[in-house]
Amino acid sequence: xxxxxxxxxxxxxxxxxxxxxxxxxxxxxxxxxxxxxxxxxxxxxxxxxxxxxxxxxxxxxxxxxxxxxxxxxxxxxxxxxxxxxxxxxxxxxxxxxxxxxxxxxxxxxxxxxxxxxxxxxxxxxxxxxxxxxxxxxxxxxxxxxxxxxxxxxxxxxxxxxxxxxxxxxxxxxxxxxxxxxxxxxxxxxxxxxxxxxxxxxxxxxxxxxxxxxxxxxxxxxxxxxxxxxxxxxxxxxxxxxxxxxxxxxxxxxxxxxxxxxxxxxxxxxxxxxxxxxxxxxxxxxxxxxxxxxxxxxxxxxxxxxxxxxxxxxxxxxxxxxxxxxxxxxxxxxxxxxxxxxxxxxxxxxxxxxxxxxxxxxxxxxxxxxxxxxxxxxxxxxxxxxxxxxxxxxxxxxxxxxxxxxxxxxxxxxxxxxxxxxxxxxxxxxxxxxxxxxxxxxxxxxxxxxxxxxxxxxxxxxxxxxxxxxxxxxxxx
Amino acid sequence: xxxxxxxxxxxxxxxxxxxxxxxxxxxxxxxxxxxxxxxxxxxxxxxxxxxxxxxxxxxxxxxxxxxxxxxxxxxxxxxxxxxxxxxxxxxxxxxxxxxxxxxxxxxxxxxxxxxxxxxxxxxxxxxxxxxxxxxxxxxxxxxxxxxxxxxxxxxxxxxxxxxxxxxxxxxxxxxxxxxxxxxxxxxxxxxxxxxxxxxxxxxxxxxxxxxxxxxxxxxxxxxxxxxxxxxxxxxxxxxxxxxxxxxx
Numbered sequence: 001x002x003x004x005x006x007x008x009x010x011x012x013x014x015x016x017x018x019x020x021x022x023x024x025x026x027x028x029x030x031x032x033x034x035x036x037x038x039x040x041x042x043x044x045x046x047x048x049x050x051x052x053x054x055x056x057x058x059x060x061x062x063x064x065x066x067x068x069x070x071x072x073x074x075x076x077x078x079x080x081x082x083x084x085x086x087x088x089x090x091x092x093x094x095x096x097x098x099x100x101x102x103x104x105x106x107x108x109x110x111x112x113x114x115x116x117x118x119x120x121x122x123x124x125x126x127x128x129x130x131x132x133x134x135x136x137x138x139x140x141x142x143x144x145x146x147x148x149x150x151x152x153x154x155x156x157x158x159x160x161x162x163x164x165x166x167x168x169x170x171x172x173x174x175x176x177x178x179x180x181x182x183x184x185x186x187x188x189x190x191x192x193x194x195x196x197x198x199x200x201x202x203x204x205x206x207x208x209x210x211x212x213x214x215x216x217x218x219x220x221x222x223x224x225x226x227x228x229x230x231x232x233x234x235x236x237x238x239x240x241x242x243x244x245x246x247x248x249x250x251x252x253x254x255x256x257x258x259x260x261x262x263x264x265x266x267x268x269x270x271x272x273x274x275x276x277x278x279x280x281x282x283x284x285x286x287x288x289x290x291x292x293x294x295x296x297x298x299x300x301x302x303x304x305x306x307x308x309x310x311x312x313x314x315x316x317x318x319x320x321x322x323x324x325x326x327x328x329x330x331x332x333x334x335x336x337x338x339x340x341x342x343x344x345x346x347x348x349x350x351x352x353x354x355x356x357x358x359x360x361x362x363x364x365x366x367x368x369x370x371x372x373x374x375x376x377x378x379x380x381x382x383x384x385x386x387x388x389x390x391x392x393x394x395x396x397x398x399x400x401x402x403x404x405x406x407x408x409x410x411x412x413x414x415x416x417x418x419x420x421x422x423x424x425x426x427x428x429x430x431x432x433x434x435x436x437x438x439x440x441x442x443x444x445x446x447x448x449x450x451x452x453x454x455x456x457x458x459x460x461x462x463x464x465x466x467x468x469x470x471x472x473x474x475x476x
Numbered sequence: 477x478x479x480x481x482x483x484x485x486x487x488x489x490x491x492x493x494x495x496x497x498x499x500x501x502x503x504x505x506x507x508x509x510x511x512x513x514x515x516x517x518x519x520x521x522x523x524x525x526x527x528x529x530x531x532x533x534x535x536x537x538x539x540x541x542x543x544x545x546x547x548x549x550x551x552x553x554x555x556x557x558x559x560x561x562x563x564x565x566x567x568x569x570x571x572x573x574x575x576x577x578x579x580x581x582x583x584x585x586x587x588x589x590x591x592x593x594x595x596x597x598x599x600x601x602x603x604x605x606x607x608x609x610x611x612x613x614x615x616x617x618x619x620x621x622x623x624x625x626x627x628x629x630x631x632x633x634x635x636x637x638x639x640x641x642x643x644x645x646x647x648x649x650x651x652x653x654x655x656x657x658x659x660x661x662x663x664x665x666x667x668x669x670x671x672x673x674x675x676x677x678x679x680x681x682x683x684x685x686x687x688x689x690x691x692x693x694x695x696x697x698x699x700x701x702x703x704x705x706x707x708x709x710x711x712x713x714x715x716x717x718x719x720x721x722x723x724x
Contacts, residue, residue, distance in 0.1 A: 061547065061714075072701065073699075075702065075703070076702040076703060159723055186521060187716070188715035219723075268716035299721065300719070301598075301601070436718065450717050451720075
């Protein structure tokens with residue numbers, strides 16, 4: 001029997017509301033001007049910093065839209081903001097400036113603490129700011145076009161390699177995509193979901209998943225340590241039709257090729273990508289495909305993931321175009337590189353392992369607009385240091401406590417002159433003190449699964465719309 | 477005024493609990509006895525949490541906590557031990573008079589509840605948590621001895637026996653949240669002891685004053701339920717990379 005009990009006719013509600021109003025009123029002699037209230041002081045902070053995740057259908061464990069929803073959590077909210085555990089933001093405030101910095105200022109923390117400590121008063125509902133009108137359907141952007149990925153059955157157990165699948169892009173004409181949001185159906189099992197656009201090739205199949213078989217040992221660790229996360233470029237190709245469980249194997253190279261790098265990604269904790277604030281977009285010629293890279297992780301519960309991708313678009317070309325720099329998966333990407341951490345080998349029980357650094361050389365003047373360091377459960381910290389041609393060095397992002405559950409994008413605007421180099425350094429904690437470490441007794445190598453490690457210094461750039469985007473950066 | 481405040485909040489939370497979608501369930505114990513419970517299904521699947529009630533209450537004492545945990549992404553099962561609430565039937569109708577007989581049956585009933593919980597299609601049977609209050613605190617610890625999938629425990633005003641203590645001491649992967657009220661002397665000491673034995677660095681104690689006993693503390697400490705939910709979110713992740721992959 002499934003029950004949903006309505007409180008529409010709940011007789012105590014009027015009494016309750018009266019009690020709350022009474023309780024929220026300042027006592028005689030108390031300075032009303034100093035009373036911190038929910039509606040006047042706290043709700044604006046929650047709207048600005050918290051509600052994007054703390055509302056129905058989003059990842060927050062409870063909703064923060066109304067006083068009634070928030071009040072039981074007052075002490076927990078106080079603790080979380082006091083410790084700066086929430087909102088999740090990990091950039092060291094001493095370095096860089098980030099447009100999407102959602103950390104609270106000390107005065108804002110003080111307001112929330114004062115509110116919780118003084119009894120978490122509701123205050124006058126007339127002080128309530130206008131509610132934010134969140135897009136329907138669970139979106140954070142309001143998409144102009146959407147694509148529903150086919151249902152993907154994720155088994156309870158086993159290893160899922162990185163897979164690719166191609167779809168026709170949902171645009172009939174040349175289009176500038178200005179923001180993208182990927183909504184995973186079951187976030188718990190989605191390790192990543194990324195895609196890029198590519199002109200359709202006659203050899204690219206639709207409705208088919210394709211991946212390279214990766215030789216692994218009994219612990220699931222890849223035996224193929226060539227720096228590739230998707231397996232060998234030539235070998236056993238496995239395919240599975242959408243809706244089918246039958247896997248077919250053949251020798252050769254994959255049919256679903258992607259020349260460039262992934263332009264958009266979902267990773268745990270990562271919100272949408274939006275280039276509208278910087279007047280930029282990604283050009284998608286008519287007749288393009290989306291080449292989607294899927295990585296699911298079995299967690300012990302068989303589920304069916306139904307993910308969606310939403311796009312905003314503009315027909316008027318924006319002045320800038322966006323270029324990503326991430327892990328190259330093909331041989332000649334326009335903005336590519338070899339993974340820097342191919343030599344990653346973290347010894348057992350090492351609590352402070354210095355990963356192989358990445359050194360990225362900028363071959364042209366460029367505007368860097370985001371950092372998105374990516375690693376797995378043993379990552380401990382990451383630092384980006386820019387070395388200018390004149391010899392100056394500047395730390396442009398420092399993340400002293402890397403949290404793999406929050407794969408954040410740090411948005412900035414950094415003009416980088418030609419000849420500059422970006423030095424990126426990850427550290428790792430393979431000790432028993434790392435609560436997420438599945439096994440500190442193991443050597444850990446580079447690989448695409450979460451029990452393996454990465455250290456990818458992803459960055460995003462803007463260039464003039466008509467600029468040549470070849471030979472942009474070079475990495476050693 | 478503070479009292480009225482707390483009462484108001486308690487009433488609000490009670491109303492919120494009534495909004496929850498849940499399912500009345502019945503499952504068989506090893507001897508065939510029908511145990512009554514309430515199952516709160518996580519919309520997108522996820523870990524499972526079993527709430528074990530104290531011996532002076534029944535499963536309804538967890539209605540609000542179960543709802544909050546469910547909203548936070550967990551499958552939750554509450555059930556009445558035999559002789560309590562909806563599980564009063566046959567030869568089990570009076571806990572006070574049948575205490576020993578019922579207590580002997582509880583471990584098996586807890587196992588049946590865990591079997592029921594993990595058999596639900598939305599429950600990840602590799603990621604479980606247990607809350608135990610007062611007399612059932614020991615049951616929660618003993619359950620974790622028998623079920624390695626129990627990854628974290630919350631204990632309200634209760635401890636465990638020597639075997640349970642040895643288990644906790646040798647289980648660095650199991651974080652424990654303990655809560656009690658200072659004037660509830662024995663319970664407070666038991667909670668402090670068991671958490672003190674834990675070698676997990678995330679284990680911690682919350683001590684209150686004049687808060688009452690076990691889940692009855694929720695009435696005077698309305699923040700405690702939120703703390704328990706946050707505890708589970710930190711130590712029994714619902715998603716992200718927090719759940720270890722199931723390779724085999």
